[in-house]
Amino acid sequence: MFKFYLYKFGQFLIRRISLENAYALAMFISDIQYYLSFRDRRAVKNNLKVILGSDQDDPVKAREVFRNFGKYLVEFFRIANELDEQFIREKVKVINRHFLDEAVAKAKGVVVLTAHVGNWELGGLVLGMMGYPTLAITLSHKERPVNELFNKQRELRGVISVPIRKAVHRCLSALRNNKFIAVLADRDFTSSGEVIKFLGRDVLIPKGAALFACKTGATILPTFFMRQADNSFTLEFEKPIYAATAQPGQIKQSEMVAVMKEYTAMIENKIRQYPTQWLMFRVFWDMKANALADIDERIT
Numbered sequence: 001m002f003k004f005y006l007y008k009f010g011q012f013l014i015r016r017i018s019l020e021n022a023y024a025l026a027m028f029i030s031d032i033q034y035y036l037s038f039r040d041r042r043a044v045k046n047n048l049k050v051i052l053g054s055d056q057d058d059p060v061k062a063r064e065v066f067r068n069f070g071k072y073l074v075e076f077f078r079i080a081n082e083l084d085e086q087f088i089r090e091k092v093k094v095i096n097r098h099f100l101d102e103a104v105a106k107a108k109g110v111v112v113l114t115a116h117v118g119n120w121e122l123g124g125l126v127l128g129m130m131g132y133p134t135l136a137i138t139l140s141h142k143e144r145p146v147n148e149l150f151n152k153q154r155e156l157r158g159v160i161s162v163p164i165r166k167a168v169h170r171c172l173s174a175l176r177n178n179k180f181i182a183v184l185a186d187r188d189f190t191s192s193g194e195v196i197k198f199l200g201r202d203v204l205i206p207k208g209a210a211l212f213a214c215k216t217g218a219t220i221l222p223t224f225f226m227r228q229a230d231n232s233f234t235l236e237f238e239k240p241i242y243a244a245t246a247q248p249g250q251i252k253q254s255e256m257v258a259v260m261k262e263y264t265a266m267i268e269n270k271i272r273q274y275p276t277q278w279l280m281f282r283v284f285w286d287m288k289a290n291a292l293a294d295i296d297e298r299i300t
Contacts, residue, residue, distance in 0.1 A: 207260055
């Protein structure tokens with residue numbers, strides 16, 4: 001219950017000070033976390049080495065990752081409550097809106113594919129405000145009150161959470177009814193993904209988005225909600241990905257992997273463009289360690 005009360009206190013506090021001060025407080029706390037959390041700091045530095053193609057630590061960029069996570073929490077627990085059309089007009093620049101329109105026009109459902117980059121949570125809420133309520137696949141928190149707290153925040157603007165263990169049936173049903181679902185496609189939490197090169201190294205990549213598209217004919221729409229230097233945002237739609245619709249029980253492995261490689265490349269490009277906005281606090285390419293970490297996050 002400790003994390004629940006910590007989140008609730010933070011939520012209470014940041015709603016009672018200015019947004020500028022809330023960001024400042026978040027960065028201060030994030031700096032403390034950066035210095036105190038050896039494991040997370042080492043993981044972020046090692047991930048940055050791969051992204052940047054360097055053998056040297058970059059403590060400035062590593063600390064910026066922690067700060068961006070602090071800002072992410074401020075935005076999720078504060079801006080989500082204040083989100084309106086004026087905020088979107090003034091603070092969100094939509095890029096490649098025609099790709100969204102193209103995906104919608106296919107009328108076969110849309111898989112909104114994103115990653116742990118930028119502020120994916122706020123991006124989902126903005127999409128809902130634009131008239132596209134979304135079913136989001138989420139990893140349940142080990143503390144039920146924390147899980148409920150996050151789900152209530154998402155539901156404020158039409159994002160409905162569905163836990164991974166219940167996702168397949170509900171997502172297939174939503175897509176077949178021409179709805180939107182959202183999938184984070186950079187980290188595999190089930191150990192059932194496919195090994196694909198990601199930023200030049202082999203790692204398990206989730207296959208859910210590709211499977212859903214192959215089964216239903218839904219359009220995969222890579223979508224990223226990125227922070228800019230002035231704390232405004234860009235909602236960036238990338239070129240849609242189309243998979244060959246399979247007959248029941250006849251999904252071809254080669255076609256599925258080809259789709260996965262296509263969207264993995266888009267995620268790679270976004271991470272290279274915004275390396276300090278990839279909020280990944282595990283050594284990403286250590287598959288054995290990540291599997292143990294995933295288990296630990298669920299049961300401890």
